[in-house]
Amino acid sequence: MTKLFSLILLGLSLCLSAQAQGYQDRRHFIQLYDGQTVFANKVQYKSPLFKGNYFLLDDSLKYNIEAVNVYQNKEGYFARVSSGGRYDDFAKRIIEGPRISKFYTTRTSYNYGYSPYGYGMSTPSRRRVYYFSKDGGPLFSFNYENLQQALSDNASSMTLLQRHRRDRIIYTAMTVVGAGVTAAGVLSSVNKRDEFGNTELSPAIYVGAGIIAVPVVIQLFRKDKLTQAVEVYNYQIKQ
Numbered sequence: 640m641t642k643l644f645s646l647i648l649l650g651l652s653l654c655l656s657a658q659a660q661g662y663q664d665r666r667h668f669i670q671l672y673d674g675q676t677v678f679a680n681k682v683q684y685k686s687p688l689f690k691g692n693y694f695l696l697d698d699s700l701k702y703n704i705e706a707v708n709v710y711q712n713k714e715g716y717f718a719r720v721s722s723g724g725r726y727d728d729f730a731k732r733i734i735e736g737p738r739i740s741k742f743y744t745t746r747t748s749y750n751y752g753y754s755p756y757g758y759g760m761s762t763p764s765r766r767r768v769y770y771f772s773k774d775g776g777p778l779f780s781f782n783y784e785n786l787q788q789a790l791s792d793n794a795s796s797m798t799l800l801q802r803h804r805r806d807r808i809i810y811t812a813m814t815v816v817g818a819g820v821t822a823a824g825v826l827s828s829v830n831k832r833d834e835f836g837n838t839e840l841s842p843a844i845y846v847g848a849g850i851i852a853v854p855v856v857i858q859l860f861r862k863d864k865l866t867q868a869v870e871v872y873n874y875q876i877k878q
Contacts, residue, residue: 666711667679667680667681667682667711667712667713668682668710668711669682669694669696669702669707669709669710670707670708670709670710671702671706671707671708672706672707672708677696677700677702679696679697679700680697681696681697681698681712681713682694682695682696682710682711682712683695683696683698683712684710684712684729691703691704692704694707694710707719710729714731715731715732716731716732716735717729717730717731717732717742718730718732718742718772718778719778720744720770720778721777721778728744729744730742730743730744730768730770730778731743731744734866734869734870734873736869736870736872736873736876737873737876737877738773738774738872738873738876739771739772739773739789739790739869739872739873740771740772740775741769741770741771741781741866741869742769742770742771742772742778743767743768743769743770744767744768744770745765745766745767745768746765746766746767746768747763747764747765748763748764748765748766768780769781771785771786771789771869773789781865782865783800783803783804783807783865786800786865786868786869787800790868790869790872793871793872793875795871795872795875796868796869796871796872797868799864799865799867799868799871800864800865800868802864803863803864803865803868806864809854810854810857810858813850813851813853813854814850814851814854816850817847817848817849817850817851817852817853818847818851819847820843820846820847820850821843821844821847821848821851822847823841823843823847824840824841824842824843824844824845824846824847825841825844827841827843828840828841828844
């Protein structure tokens with residue numbers, strides 16, 4: 640009897656484990672443009688050299704990039720970027736909300752300029768580009784104008800957006816003023832020499848540089864009001 644009871648417990652444990660594994664596996668999937676969702680234990684985004692990109696499911700099933708709208712694997716949830724991006728470009732979700740979700744993708748840009756060896760391409764720089772979606776819809780650029788429309792039905796979010804707009808105007812004015820003061824300092828330093836014949840820099844150059852740096856420092860240590868507006872919107876929806 641004890642042995643039979645142990646076997647029953649073992650069987651139940653195996654069943655529960657299989658169910659839990661099956662539930663976990665369903666977190667990985669691709670969703671096609673026709674609405675079909677294909678689940679898999681492993682979803683990989685493949686970018687072979689000299690060949691087109693594709694999705695590989697469970698090391699066996701291939702799907703063309705053009706057919707996939709969103710996918711989720713161990714790295715997170717990704718949605719296709721349709722505005723201003725490549726056709727096979729996907730953005731990763733970093734904020735999941737009941738209404739508004741935030742995404743980003745990384746873009747590489749090259750600056751052309753002069754070097755000791757002539758004109759050419761400089762070292763590439765990488766930057767994040769942010770997007771958002773509302774109610775699972777398409778991605779839009781994460782900016783004031785687009786969010787103003789998406790969050791217009793929430794007064795608290797709109798207040799934060801207005802503060803963002805006000806700060807942006809102030810920061811832009813400070814940058815312009817700082818640049819003007821710096822330029823004036825440079826001009827006044829052109830023919831100014833110290834007792835040893837060296838160019839003497841005007842204090843205005845340092846003042847102007849300081850004015851320009853203030854908005855940059857503030858934005859480094861202050862949370863983005865656009866993101867705050869989204870978080871408030873999602874929080875009040877939950878309540």
